[in-house]
Amino acid sequence: MLAPVVHITPLTKIRRHRELPFPGNIIVRQGQKVEARDVIAEAQLEPEHILLDIARSLHVSLEKADDLIQRAAGEFVTKDDLIAGPAGITQRVVRAPRSGRIVVAGDGQVLMEVNTPPYELHAGIPGTITDLIPDRGAVIETTGALVQGVWGNGRAEFGLMQTKLDSPDSHLTRDMLDVSLRGAIVLGGYCDDPQVLQKAAEIPLRGLIFVSMHTAMIPHAQKAQFPVLVLEGFGFHPLNAIGYNVLVTNNGREIALNAESVNHYKGIRPEIVIPLDAGNDLHDMSLAVEDFSPGQKVRIIKAPYIGKTGSITTLSQEPLKFPSGIRALGAYITLADDEQVKVPLANLEKVI
Amino acid sequence: MMSSIVVTDSILAIDIGSVTTRAALFDVVGSRYRFMAAGTAPTTASPPFSDVREGVNRAIYRLQEITGRLLLGSDGGLLIPSQPDGTGLDKLVVTLSAGANIRVVAVGLLENVSLESARNLASTTYATVTETISINDRRKQDERIDAILRARPDLIIVAGGIDGGAEQSVHKLLEAVGLACYLLPRSQRPQVLYAGNSAIQEAVESAIAPITDLHMAPNIRPSIPVEQLTPAQAQLTKIFKTIRSQEMYGVMDFDQWAEGRILPSSTAFGRIIRFLSHIYDPKKGVLGIDIGASAVTVAAALKGELTLRVFPQLGLGDAIHQILNYMPIEQISRWLPEDIANDDVRNYLYNKSIYPASLPATREELFIEQAVARQMLRLTTQKTMSTLPPAFKSAGQNILPWVEPILASGSVISHAPTPGQSLLMLLDGLQPAGVTTIVIDQNDLLASLGAAAEANSLLAVQVLESHAFLNLGTVIAPVGIARKGTPILRVRATFENGTETKHEIKFGSIEVIPLPQGQNAQLHLQPLHRFDVGMGGPGRGGRVNVVGGTLGIVIDARGRPIQLPTDLDRRREAMQRWLWTLGN
Numbered sequence: 001m002l003a004p005v006v007h008i009t010p011l012t013k014i015r016r017h018r019e020l021p022f023p024g025n026i027i028v029r030q031g032q033k034v035e036a037r038d039v040i041a042e043a044q045l046e047p048e049h050i051l052l053d054i055a056r057s058l059h060v061s062l063e064k065a066d067d068l069i070q071r072a073a074g075e076f077v078t079k080d081d082l083i084a085g086p087a088g089i090t091q092r093v094v095r096a097p098r099s100g101r102i103v104v105a106g107d108g109q110v111l112m113e114v115n116t117p118p119y120e121l122h123a124g125i126p127g128t129i130t131d132l133i134p135d136r137g138a139v140i141e142t143t144g145a146l147v148q149g150v151w152g153n154g155r156a157e158f159g160l161m162q163t164k165l166d167s168p169d170s171h172l173t174r175d176m177l178d179v180s181l182r183g184a185i186v187l188g189g190y191c192d193d194p195q196v197l198q199k200a201a202e203i204p205l206r207g208l209i210f211v212s213m214h215t216a217m218i219p220h221a222q223k224a225q226f227p228v229l230v231l232e233g234f235g236f237h238p239l240n241a242i243g244y245n246v247l248v249t250n251n252g253r254e255i256a257l258n259a260e261s262v263n264h265y266k267g268i269r270p271e272i273v274i275p276l277d278a279g280n281d282l283h284d285m286s287l288a289v290e291d292f293s294p295g296q297k298v299r300i301i302k303a304p305y306i307g308k309t310g311s312i313t314t315l316s317q318e319p320l321k322f323p324s325g326i327r328a329l330g331a332y333i334t335l336a337d338d339e340q341v342k343v344p345l346a347n348l349e350k351v352i
Numbered sequence: 353m354m355s356s357i358v359v360t361d362s363i364l365a366i367d368i369g370s371v372t373t374r375a376a377l378f379d380v381v382g383s384r385y386r387f388m389a390a391g392t393a394p395t396t397a398s399p400p401f402s403d404v405r406e407g408v409n410r411a412i413y414r415l416q417e418i419t420g421r422l423l424l425g426s427d428g429g430l431l432i433p434s435q436p437d438g439t440g441l442d443k444l445v446v447t448l449s450a451g452a453n454i455r456v457v458a459v460g461l462l463e464n465v466s467l468e469s470a471r472n473l474a475s476t477t478y479a480t481v482t483e484t485i486s487i488n489d490r491r492k493q494d495e496r497i498d499a500i501l502r503a504r505p506d507l508i509i510v511a512g513g514i515d516g517g518a519e520q521s522v523h524k525l526l527e528a529v530g531l532a533c534y535l536l537p538r539s540q541r542p543q544v545l546y547a548g549n550s551a552i553q554e555a556v557e558s559a560i561a562p563i564t565d566l567h568m569a570p571n572i573r574p575s576i577p578v579e580q581l582t583p584a585q586a587q588l589t590k591i592f593k594t595i596r597s598q599e600m601y602g603v604m605d606f607d608q609w610a611e612g613r614i615l616p617s618s619t620a621f622g623r624i625i626r627f628l629s630h631i632y633d634p635k636k637g638v639l640g641i642d643i644g645a646s647a648v649t650v651a652a653a654l655k656g657e658l659t660l661r662v663f664p665q666l667g668l669g670d671a672i673h674q675i676l677n678y679m680p681i682e683q684i685s686r687w688l689p690e691d692i693a694n695d696d697v698r699n700y701l702y703n704k705s706i707y708p709a710s711l712p713a714t715r716e717e718l719f720i721e722q723a724v725a726r727q728m729l730r731l732t733t734q735k736t737m738s739t740l741p742p743a744f745k746s747a748g749q750n751i752l753p754w755v756e757p758i759l760a761s762g763s764v765i766s767h768a769p770t771p772g773q774s775l776l777m778l779l780d781g782l783q784p785a786g787v788t789t790i791v792i793d794q795n796d797l798l799a800s801l802g803a804a805a806e807a808n809s810l811l812a813v814q815v816l817e818s819h820a821f822l823n824l825g826t827v828i829a830p831v832g833i834a835r836k837g838t839p840i841l842r843v844r845a846t847f848e849n850g851t852e853t854k855h856e857i858k859f860g861s862i863e864v865i866p867l868p869q870g871q872n873a874q875l876h877l878q879p880l881h882r883f884d885v886g887m888g889g890p891g892r893g894g895r896v897n898v899v900g901g902t903l904g905i906v907i908d909a910r911g912r913p914i915q916l917p918t919d920l921d922r923r924r925e926a927m928q929r930w931l932w933t934l935g936n
Contacts (some may be wrong), residue, residue: 215702304713
């Protein structure tokens with residue numbers, strides 16, 4: 001059976017597709033070095049148009065109105081520029097209500113696209129543009145540590161990581177946050193207090209990483225103006241041993257916190273990239289495909305062993321019966337403390 | 353019903369679900385079609401493959417291992433037609449439910465008339481209506497254009513005006529649609545389905561067709577009281593295929609190999625339910641429910657008239673937590689037979705949405721998932737019931753109409769640890785009324801059979817008659833309310849060997865009369881206190897012939913709608929007792 005992959009690794013080559021949700025303009029070139037906050041593409045996600053009824057405004061027929069329109073599609077206009085007219089004894093005219101571009105003119109009407117701030121797509125990670133994706137974005141390549149999470153509030157930032165994680169099963173409380181953390185991205189344990197988010201906004205922090213989070217925090221985290229990423233899941237869960245080591249050893253480094261929302265169809269999940277220099281002999285493992293097999297390092301994603309990592313000892317050829325009574329293909333896993341547990345394959349992901 | 357063979361084509365049915373891809377093989381054994389075996393593999397629509405063909409190939413390889421029959425050639429292509437040495441297959445049918453929901457903008461003249469019909473049409477497939485536009489919404493034309501652009505639709509359904517009715521207002525709405533499409537890059541323009549006033553089809557054609565792909569369908573609201581979705585559903589199926597082909601690698605290949613027989617799984621599911629409604633009791637409808645990872649599909653048909661509703665915002669996969677948008681968590685936790693905190697239920701839902709393919713390995717997680725399934729069944733059937741035509745008769749408002757049989761699909765039901773758990777989920781969730789048979793689609797074949805029925809209707813009939821489906825038993829559910837412990841039904845069962853048993857059923861209980869699979873019995877039902885078993889009205893009884901099933905004859909005397917004990921301990925005790933009665 002195909003093994004889904006989670007990346008929790010101290011050093012790897014990382015290639016990321018950064019794409020606009022809608023076609024737009026790419027403003028980087030192949031080979032260009034970018035920083036995490038650099039804009040690589042932009043698009044009009046919230047277009048705004050104004051339809052001007054020339055015929056009605058000038059009190060003329062549609063045909064006559066077309067003759068009186070002074071602008072053609074594609075022309076840029078500024079506020080109060082003449083659009084149509086003059087007409088009649090009073091020399092009625094239609095002027096541009098705002099600055100923008102004429103997109104359609106005819107049938108007695110003019111449709112303008114008015115200037116609105118474009119949506120900017122940031123690089124998210126520092127690296128090199130290796131490919132351009134026409135009208136959509138670019139592929140960025142870098143090297144470093146990579147830790148993937150399970151939930152994000154859709155925001156991204158780059159900054160210094162400060163850990164408030166004493167152990168894999170610690171909690172993050174509001175009294176652990178103070179002004180000395182201003183501008184930092186804080187890594188904390190389990191959090192169930194929405195006021196932690198409020199205090200983070202007041203300091204302000206640049207981002208928050210929770211090992212796990214209470215579900216009541218979700219609406220608050222979604223409203224936060226900084227990225228919030230959850231590593232293990234909802235409810236109290238300790239951080240897996242591999243992730244703990246990677247993150248704690250990189251305390252004080254700059255990280256790219258990409259708290260993207262999970263998209264199963266696009267294969268997107270939130271992640272932390274810690275840029276580190278490395279040689280050229282690293283391979284991009286993001287598209288690694290393998291079936292489950294003995295010896296693989298895996299992470300368990302469901303109760304009763306959620307968050308634990310270990311290695312596959314044996315794979316069952318026939319369905320196994322689990323405490324719930326369900327029967328499914330499974331594997332025997334040796335956990336870090338040498339305990340042997342039986343887990344459905346559907347509840348495992350391979351750690352790379 | 354016996355039917356004889358007239359064609360001998362073997363059929364490979366591929367079902368590409370959001371989590372699992374299945375390859376099922378049907379062929380002739382001893383002059384009748386049989387389901388041979390199925391191979392499954394994870395669906396590979398998302399990275400790293402981003403191509404559904406990999407998952408399909410893996411499912412077919414697994415099927416080859418199980419059957420020992422070669423279906424793929426050395427070039428990796430399907431061996432069509434079948435060969436005298438037993439390799440290959442004759443026909444391929446494909447059903448598809450994988451993929452993000454289709455984003456729809458629904459446009460209609462009046463909010464409660466044509467716009468409602470446009471919404472109803474969208475609800476027959478895997479679609480989410482992200483924006484609606486009507487003449488009631490008071491927005492200016494440029495605001496409507498921006499609303500369409502911001503909605504980023506894959507499809508715009510325009511349903512305006514009854515036949516012979518308003519034209520000018522429809523043109524105004526179409527102008528906004530046309531301009532919005534025009535403003536998008538050509539490759540990003542949505543499909544447009546026009547299913548409004550037939551009198552202006554030509555004008556619509558000349559206004560929209562030069563800008564984007566336009567599909568025409570007969571008016572879905574030809575008059576105020578009449579809604580006809582079926583002809584437009586055929587167009588919707590074509591559009592679904594077009595959109596999926598554009599966004600998902602491999603779909604186009606399968607459509608060619610299947611000679612155009614690729615269908616949305618929900619459409620195929622509806623088709624088989626409609627097909628069955630021609631076969632079963634013409635006075636009752638047939639009900640099908642598929643509770644999948646990406647959606648819940650409810651199909652009800654009576655004498656060939658189908659009502660199909662797809663709920664892509666629900667399902668037990670990545671949208672599972674969205675059930676909390678429809679009900680307080682207590683509605684779910686009331687079905688838990690053990691003490692599990694609401695926080696744990698909420699955590700389970702959100703964690704499951706992160707890993708939609710994961711399985712409940714502990715008892716607690718299984719109970720939560722089954723509780724959610726009950727509420728999803730309840731919610732979706734209640735919503736569907738309000739759209740059923742009047743020909744469906746029921747014992748009262750919010751009571752499921754008399755149907756025979758009920759077919760249930762989806763792994764939470766078909767792969768529950770015990771048949772008793774499967775049945776209890778359906779009894780609690782659907783709350784069937786009267787006398788009906790419950791059939792489980794244990795091999796997840798219904799959608800495939802719906803797709804195959806077009807190519808070979810005999811296959812569908814014969815496979816349905818085979819052991820590929822699990823008959824859980826006959827359910828008798830008297831409708832009414834009484835005090836717990838009050839006798840509400842007398843049953844006299846006469847078995848094939850001439851023996852007879854008598855039962856007095858008390859309100860609040862579930863009773864089982866054993867009747868093994870394949871055996872027949874005649875029941876004489878005598879409802880008391882004006883309880884209704886669907887035999888002509890409250891208090892009316894009669895004789896009914898029933899066939900045995902895994903659980904025999906199950907009498908659900910908990911009344912309709914079920915009133916669970918309000919006391920927590922008594923409720924849990926009752927649930928455990930019901931589970932125990934059904935053999936858990």
